Amino acid sequence: MDSGYLNIWFNQLANILLPHLCPHCRTFCEGAGLCAACWQRLEQISTPFCSCCGRPLPYALPDTRCARCWVAPPPLASIRAACRYDDIASTLVIRYKHADALHLTPLLARLVRRFFDELSEPNQLVIPIPLERRRYFRRRYNQSAELARYMAPDNFAPSLLIRQRNTPSQAGKNRQQRIDNVRGAFAVPAHQKPALANRPIMLIDDVMTTGATLFEAAKTLQMAGAGSICGLVIARVT
Ligand SMILES: O=P(O)(O)OC[C@H]1O[C@H](OP(=O)(O)OP(=O)(O)O)[C@H](O)[C@@H]1O
Ligand SMILES: NC(=O)CC[C@H](N)C(=O)O
Numbered sequence: 001m002d003s004g005y006l007n008i009w010f011n012q013l014a015n016i017l018l019p020h021l022c023p024h025c026r027t028f029c030e031g032a033g034l035c036a037a038c039w040q041r042l043e044q045i046s047t048p049f050c051s052c053c054g055r056p057l058p059y060a061l062p063d064t065r066c067a068r069c070w071v072a073p074p075p076l077a078s079i080r081a082a083c084r085y086d087d088i089a090s091t092l093v094i095r096y097k098h099a100d101a102l103h104l105t106p107l108l109a110r111l112v113r114r115f116f117d118e119l120s121e122p123n124q125l126v127i128p129i130p131l132e133r134r135r136y137f138r139r140r141y142n143q144s145a146e147l148a149r150y151m152a153p154d155n156f157a158p159s160l161l162i163r164q165r166n167t168p169s170q171a172g173k174n175r176q177q178r179i180d181n182v183r184g185a186f187a188v189p190a191h192q193k194p195a196l197a198n199r200p201i202m203l204i205d206d207v208m209t210t211g212a213t214l215f216e217a218a219k220t221l222q223m224a225g226a227g228s229i230c231g232l233v234i235a236r237v238t
Helices: 003-017 036-041 067-071 087-098 102-119 133-139 143-151 175-182 190-196 212-223
Strands: 078-084 125-128 201-208 229-236
Touching (some): 087 201, 087 229, 102 143, 125 143, 143 201, 175 212
Parallel strands (some): 125 201, 201 229
């Protein structure tokens, strides 16, 4: 029998024996993504949003930057988030990050794809926000790196930025505490500096809340001689 037919039979059998569950509400559903009801409820970000930080705006502005970016422009040329960090996005991110749910990579890639394409440019390096060594050892993977590798297998450059000290979780901290928490957390190894000289960079992280993590990483890359820097996250707190 043709191996194509065998594959189809095998997949149909697998679907009967191990039906797919929606990663958010855990009901049975078709395909590998969210169920139709959760897709509909997921708050994907679309225009109008700040052209600088990607924050959704209640209405389109003549200057497309939000007030915060206008007053204090971030060190990244543009940041985009696929969704608001609502209950569905947070379930996806938390499972992806803390429950070994790497099978969600194609679904999350599908969510960020439109903004990934918008931010992509020639010669660009795609760098995930690094995970501290001991956390990496415990978790065994960096979810931001898994997404970045999937999106850009040819430009994926995870070793250009390292986390040189462990930082307590950002959770439960206010804006200033988050900025202080990540100050000096990142570094570009000296032998990697030539590799990023003047190269455009896309930083990838799972979530943006205040932007402290992305901003600190971007400043570190800038100091090391990188070209323009943009950021892409799955979800942002709005
Ligand atoms: O935009 P910010 O205000 O900087 O917050 C976003 C950051 O916070 C989280 O990491 P955190 O260091 O808290 O790791 P954890 O969730 O694993 O503890 C998240 O993965 C982002 O990197
Ligand atoms: N301190 C850290 O290494 C945290 C990094 C990252 N935000 C995470 O996935 O947990």
